Amino acid sequence: MPSNRPTTPAAAMLSRRQLVAAGLLLPALGRAQTAWQPTKPIRIVCAQAPGASTDATARAYSDYFSQKLGVPVVVENKPGGVGMVAGEAVARSAPDGHTLIVTLQSSMAQAPALLKRPAIDPDKDLVPIAAIGVGPVVAVLHKDFPVNTLADLIAYAKKKPVNVGNYALGSGWQMMLSQLAKETGAQFNLANYKGTGAMLNDLYAGHIDMGAGSLAGLGGGLQKGLVKPIAIAVGQRSSRLPGVPTWTDAGFKGPIFEDLAEMNLLMAPAGTPQVVIDTLARLVQSSITDSPRVKSVRETLSAEDTPLVGAELRTFIGRSWPTYRRVTREMGISAD
Incomplete structure (x- = not known):
C-alpha cells in the first residue's frame, strides 16, 4: 500500500544521495563541474568574406559567446584558398579554445580534392564542434x-x-x-x-x-x-x-x-580538450533559441534545422565529405 506520509527535507536529501550513489544524477552534476571558462579573448576566424552567411553566423556566435563566457570574442575574416587560409591560421594556433574557425563545411570537404597541396589536412588538423544550417x-x-x-x-x-x-x-x-x-x-x-x-x-x-x-x-x-x-x-x-x-x-x-549538404561549421585546432568542445557545442545548441542575433540570421536564411554536434555531426561529416571528394575527383575539378 502506498505511504501517505509527507516527504521530509531529510528524506528528500536521502533520496538525492541515493540517486547520486546510483549514478542517476552524474550527467547533470558533471556538466556543472566541467564547464570550460576561457582565460582571455576568443578569436573566431571566418573563412568567407564579410556579407556571406558564414560571416553573419560567425558574428552572431561572437556576440552570444561573449555574453555567456564573459570575455571579448572577435571575428577576423580570412577568405581564400578553399578555406585553407583561415584553416591554417586556426590549425597552427594553440588548442586551448581561444582560436576557432567558422567555415562552410563544403570547403573543408573539398580542399583535399581541389588542391594539390592543401595547407592542412582538415580531417586531422581541425576538430568539428558544431554545424548549423545555411537554410535551403x-x-x-x-x-x-x-x-x-x-x-x-x-x-x-x-x-x-x-x-x-x-x-x-x-x-x-x-x-x-x-x-x-x-x-x-x-x-x-x-x-x-x-x-x-x-x-x-x-x-x-x-x-x-x-x-x-x-x-x-x-x-x-x-x-x-x-x-x-x-x-x-x-x-x-x-x-x-x-x-x-x-x-x-x-x-x-x-x-x-x-549527401552534399551545406552548413556553417565551427571547428577548433586538433587537440582541443573535450570540455572546451562540449561547452561550445552546448552554446551553439542554445543560441538558436536564446540569441536574438542568431535567430535573426536564421530567419533571414529560413534555416529551420537543429544544430549538429557530437556523434550526429561526425556521422554527417562521415557521409558528406567522402561524397564531395569522390565526385570532385571523378569530375576532374581542380582549383590549382
Whole structure:
C-alpha cells in the first residue's frame, strides 16, 4: 500500500544521495563541474568574406559567446584558398579554445580534392564542434524563362542547352547539375563565378537562364519576381517556399542529391580538450533559441534545422565529405 506520509527535507536529501550513489544524477552534476571558462579573448576566424552567411553566423556566435563566457570574442575574416587560409591560421594556433574557425563545411570537404597541396589536412588538423544550417539552397530560373517546373526544365534542356550559373568551382550545385544531366540527358552550359553576387547580377539581367543560392542572396530577387524557384537543391522543404520540391521529392536520389549538404561549421585546432568542445557545442545548441542575433540570421536564411554536434555531426561529416571528394575527383575539378 502506498505511504501517505509527507516527504521530509531529510528524506528528500536521502533520496538525492541515493540517486547520486546510483549514478542517476552524474550527467547533470558533471556538466556543472566541467564547464570550460576561457582565460582571455576568443578569436573566431571566418573563412568567407564579410556579407556571406558564414560571416553573419560567425558574428552572431561572437556576440552570444561573449555574453555567456564573459570575455571579448572577435571575428577576423580570412577568405581564400578553399578555406585553407583561415584553416591554417586556426590549425597552427594553440588548442586551448581561444582560436576557432567558422567555415562552410563544403570547403573543408573539398580542399583535399581541389588542391594539390592543401595547407592542412582538415580531417586531422581541425576538430568539428558544431554545424548549423545555411537554410535551403534554391535552384531558380530567370523570370522570363519559358518553363515553370523542374520536369519541364529537364524536357526543355533535352532539346536545347540551358545556361547555368555556378557560384563556386566544385560546389555541390555543380555536381548535382552534372548528375542530373547524366541521368536525364538534359544539357547544361555551366558558367563558374567567384561568388553568388556576380552570378545573380547576370541571372537577373538575363545573361544566364538558371542559378542557385541561399535565401540570403536570392531572397530579394524572389520577392521582386526577378527569378522563380523550381527546386530546393540543398536542404529540406521550406515554409518560405511552399510547394517547391527537393530533389528526392522529384524522384532523384543517391549520394550526390542527398549527401552534399551545406552548413556553417565551427571547428577548433586538433587537440582541443573535450570540455572546451562540449561547452561550445552546448552554446551553439542554445543560441538558436536564446540569441536574438542568431535567430535573426536564421530567419533571414529560413534555416529551420537543429544544430549538429557530437556523434550526429561526425556521422554527417562521415557521409558528406567522402561524397564531395569522390565526385570532385571523378569530375576532374581542380582549383590549382
